[in-house]
Amino acid sequence: EPEVTQTPSHQVTQMGQEVILRCVPISNHLYFYWYRQILGQKVEFLVSFYNNEISEKSEIFDDQFSVERPDGSNFTLKIRSTKLEDSAMYFCASSETFNNEQFFGPGTRLTVL
Amino acid sequence: AQSVTQLDSHVSVSEGTPVLLRCNYSSSYSPSLFWYVQHPNKGLQLLLKYTSAATLVKGINGFEAEFKKSETSFHLTKPSAHMSDAAEYFCVVTIDSWGKLQFGAGTQVVVTP
Numbered sequence: 516e517p518e519v520t521q522t523p524s525h526q527v528t529q530m531g532q533e534v535i536l537r538c539v540p541i542s543n544h545l546y547f548y549w550y551r552q553i554l555g556q557k558v559e560f561l562v563s564f565y566n567n568e569i570s571e572k573s574e575i576f577d578d579q580f581s582v583e584r585p586d587g588s589n590f591t592l593k594i595r596s597t598k599l600e601d602s603a604m605y606f607c608a609s610s611e612t613f614n615n616e617q618f619f620g621p622g623t624r625l626t627v628l
Numbered sequence: 629a630q631s632v633t634q635l636d637s638h639v640s641v642s643e644g645t646p647v648l649l650r651c652n653y654s655s656s657y658s659p660s661l662f663w664y665v666q667h668p669n670k671g672l673q674l675l676l677k678y679t680s681a682a683t684l685v686k687g688i689n690g691f692e693a694e695f696k697k698s699e700t701s702f703h704l705t706k707p708s709a710h711m712s713d714a715a716e717y718f719c720v721v722t723i724d725s726w727g728k729l730q731f732g733a734g735t736q737v738v739v740t741p
Contacts, residue, residue: 519671546727558672558718558731571726606672613727614660614679621671 517541519620521607527626528597536592536623538607547590548608548617549582551575558606564590565613597627630655630723634732641709642740649704649735651719661702662720662729663693672718678702689713714739 520539528534540547549561562572564582581593590609594601604624608617635650653661663675676687683695689712693704702719719732 548727548729550729550731557733558729560728560730563726563728565726571724571728608672610727613725614722615727616662616674616677617727617729618674619664619672621669 521620525624538590540609544609546610549592550606551603553603602627632732638736640738647706647709651702653721660722663704664718665715667715709739
């Protein structure tokens with residue numbers, strides 16, 4: 516069964532460093548998403564991506580964040596200068612259409628020291 | 629404004645007894661509703677979805693949910709809990725036409741022998 520994959524499973528970084536979280540969505544899906552879950556809090560929407568551009572982003576998704584689909588298979592989330600409060604589990608998701616179910620990856624746990 | 633409220637943060641049941649996880653939502657948009665499950669150290673897995681067809685929705689692993697518009701509820705049930713059902717369960721609603729998801733806070737289910 517096709518699945519969304521994410522790498523790495525756990526990333527530890529120093530405050531101020533750049534990180535790139537990688538996702539491989541399901542191959543025939545057209546809509547891509549990033550969510551995050553800070554420990555003990557709700558899963559929060561970050562950004563949606565369709566047709567090689569951002570379709571929607573939350574207020575969390577400020578200028579420090581960017582997304583890219585560099586090669587038609589990977590979907591990346593970059594945080595330019597990490598802060599302590601960026602520590603969270605980051606989930607990538609993809610779906611065939613905008614209103615269909617989203618398939619989630621296993622997540623990347625980001626720890627900022 | 630859209631919101632999702634899971635009425636129980638923690639539910640403990642005995643193996644073989646029924647499970648009820650409660651969810652209420654509010655939405656000015658005609659939503660799709662989902663239940664996702666997250667087992668420890670795993671990604672989010674879709675249990676079932678409601679997309680304005682039958683109000684009683686059957687999902688995987690014996691779970692089902694009933695959409696009640698008058699009560700704005702989408703409660704999840706299973707007639708007989710299994711040890712493998714121990715996990716965190718999220719009630720989720722789409723809140724716009726781009727498929728942006730809003731998550732409830734989650735219900736942790738513990739199953740005792």
